[in-house]
Amino acid sequence: MSTPAPISAARSAVSAAMTPLERRASMTLASIYGLRMLGLFLILPVFAVYAEHLPLGHDKTLVGIALGIYGLTQAALQIPLGAASDRYGRKPVMIAGLAVFALGSFVAGASANLHLIIAGRALQGSGAISAAISAMVADATREEHRTKAMAMVGMTIGLSFVLSLVAGPALYDAVSVPGMFVITGVLALLAIAVVRWVVPDVPRVTHSEELEGHWARAVFTRPLLKLDFSIFAINFLQLCMFVVVPVALVKYAGIPLLHHWMVYLPVSVLSFALAIPGIVWAEKHGHMKAVFVGAVALLMLTMLGFAAGYRNVYALIGSLFVFFVAFNLMEALLPSLVSRTAPPSRKGLALGIYTTGQSLGLFAGGAIGGVLAQHAGSRAVFLAAAGLAALWLLVALTVQPPPKRGKPKAV
Secondary structure, eight states: OOOOHHHHHHHHHHHHSOOHHHHHHHHHHHHHHHHHHHHHHTTHHHHHHHGGGSTTTTOHHHHHHHHHHHHHHHHHHHHHHHHHHHHHOHHHHHHHHHHHHHHHHHHHHTOOSHHHHHHHHHHHHHOOOHHHHHHHHHHHSOGGGHHHHHHHHHHHHHHHHHHHHHHHHHHHHHHHHHHHHHHHHHHHHHHHHHHHHTSOOOOOEEOGGGGGSOHHHHHSOHHHHHHHHHHHHHHHHHHHHHHHHHHHHHHTSOOOGGGTHHHHHHHHHHHHHHHHHHHHHHHHHTOHHHHHHHHHHHHHHHHHHHHHHTTSHHHHHHHHHHHHHHHHHHHHHHHHHHHHHSOGGGHHHHHHHHHHHHHHHHHHHHHHHHHHHHHTOHHHHHHHHHHHHHHHHHHHTTOOOOOOOOOOEEO
């Protein structure tokens, strides 16, 4: 006996909508992720200028290390903490990581030289909870809503990035960089309360047959490694850019640091206006690969644009706009692709490796960008980034969206 069309349509509509639990889990976890990234991003638009007033502050190598060192400590701890979240639960790992992050923020806030700031930033990165958050988002959502939920996380990262660009110069004027670190630490402590009492408890999911496979064979696969390289590349480009761009806006565009928000805000809003329809279109019509490859191509062109015209105000701002469009697209697409590609029983570990790639990209972008800026000049930074983006484009052409899985079992 066939199901009447109205009933079938109603069931499809229910399936098409996220449940209240899915919405609450996705939104609260995205906010925790975004809050943590805000604390890491907040100094990006101001630190290169602030550091010039510190001892050794004209050493671009040290400035780059200070910007990116948290990525190195995150890289060292994302995999073990991602695996720990698979074994001991997501929330305990998240709470411990936020406490360490807050401690690092307070250490950096109390520091008056680059070496101590580097130590505080390294401690911030030790609170490596990105994998646990992403795995819990995946636990809380059905596969048909996974991309939507991960897009919330990705767009929250994008919003945190934008907010840091807009609020960073104003906060710098009000409380300087040490005060910004202290604010970050306080917000991390508040986030612990959100994890404890606001984020809903959700069961972890697994496929029993996958538990029998060796963990390395489950997560070191070509599809996942391509995505791991992708998140490395985009964060390398991001940190390279912020070793040079804030100083270029002051030196060549003649825009005081306090007024940089007048560039970042309109550029960011317009880029979101373009990126969001692109994400919806990719998901709705099955064109995730086309959008993915297009975003990588845009990033390569952006770095070439910076290299050719970073001394020109119009080329500089135009390249920033294109970068933000591609960055927002990628931040929404990559977490979804990883969560759908990873085996459910190894999701925390797979996302730990993915976020390790993210962290290494942040560290390498800051450190290598700083070395190149110090010894070869700003154009060399952008040309190196363009070369990496060209390699990434070749990898992106071979990326395939993962097939849909059957429904997992809750445990």
